[in-house]
Amino acid sequence: MLIARVIGELVATYKHPSHEGRKILMVQPLNLDGTDRGVALVALDAVDAGVGDKVLVVTEGFGANTSVGRFLQPIDMAVIGFIDHIELLPGVS
Amino acid sequence: MYFGRVVGSVWATIKNPNMEGLRMLVIQPLTPELANTGKPLICTDYTGAGPGDLIYWVRGREASYALLPKEPATDTTVVAIVDSVHLKSSVAPESRPAAAPEPRAAAAAEPRPAAALEPPPAAAPESRPAAVPPPAKGRKPSRKANSC
Numbered sequence: 001m002l003i004a005r006v007i008g009e010l011v012a013t014y015k016h017p018s019h020e021g022r023k024i025l026m027v028q029p030l031n032l033d034g035t036d037r038g039v040a041l042v043a044l045d046a047v048d049a050g051v052g053d054k055v056l057v058v059t060e061g062f063g064a065n066t067s068v069g070r071f072l073q074p075i076d077m078a079v080i081g082f083i084d085h086i087e088l089l090p091g092v093s
Numbered sequence: 094m095y096f097g098r099v100v101g102s103v104w105a106t107i108k109n110p111n112m113e114g115l116r117m118l119v120i121q122p123l124t125p126e127l128a129n130t131g132k133p134l135i136c137t138d139y140t141g142a143g144p145g146d147l148i149y150w151v152r153g154r155e156a157s158y159a160l161l162p163k164e165p166a167t168d169t170t171v172v173a174i175v176d177s178v179h180l181k182s183s184v185a186p187e188s189r190p191a192a193a194p195e196p197r198a199a200a201a202a203e204p205r206p207a208a209a210l211e212p213p214p215a216a217a218p219e220s221r222p223a224a225v226p227p228p229a230k231g232r233k234p235s236r237k238a239n240s241c
Binding site for chain 1: 094095096122124125139140141149151152154155156158160161170172173174175176178179180181190221225238
């Protein structure tokens with residue numbers, strides 16, 4: 001799973017039926033220090049996250065499918081939680 | 094899922110029988126600001142997207158679920174055509190270039206920075222025009238509503 005920030009939403013009129021009824025979020029994975037890590041991803045929303053939220057993103061099919069309550073569907077990423085706080089050992093960043 | 098743009102098609106006459114009848118698209122991954130990032134790749138298509146369309150694709154085993162009951166030997170499938178991207182520039186880190194107010198304008202300007210990076214201008218035309226074709230005229234008005 002990844003720590004990420006929601007940076008936007010996508011609008012897609014024509015999409016796979018399994019993506020209907022869920023927000024399609026653009027999320028930017030983050031390093032532990034909060035800087036950007038790699039390229040932004042597209043994830044379905046399973047927790048009603050919004051732009052600016054720091055969230056937990058699952059990047060594997062089974063986890064993503066079950067979190068949005070749909071099975072055997074082409075969904076490989078989903079936002080599955082909000083991150084309130086990250087506690088690290090001293091010196092870890 | 095990953096965000097990108099359709100920049101071409103692939104034909105293959107001899108292929109896995111389960112792949113018969115499937116379209117295969119060349120996809121250029123994009124950043125949220127519609128700048129190219131990473132290398133192009135081939136995706137099977139669920140949507141009927143054409144060159145220039147913004148799309149997102151699924152990777153992994155789930156890619157073949159979009160094409161059930163066929164079970165094609167694919168690991169990436171385009172599953173949606175993106176109409177617009179809504180970004181909140183206020184949450185964009187400083188490291189990211191300022192979000193363009195009009196994404197289509199950003200897309201039109203897209204080839205220029207790439208060409209600027211390549212000193213000989215002749216190097217750009219050999220791949221760029223095919224790689225970033227002009228968007229379909231008919232669909233453009235719907236994209237005008239985009240905002241960043």
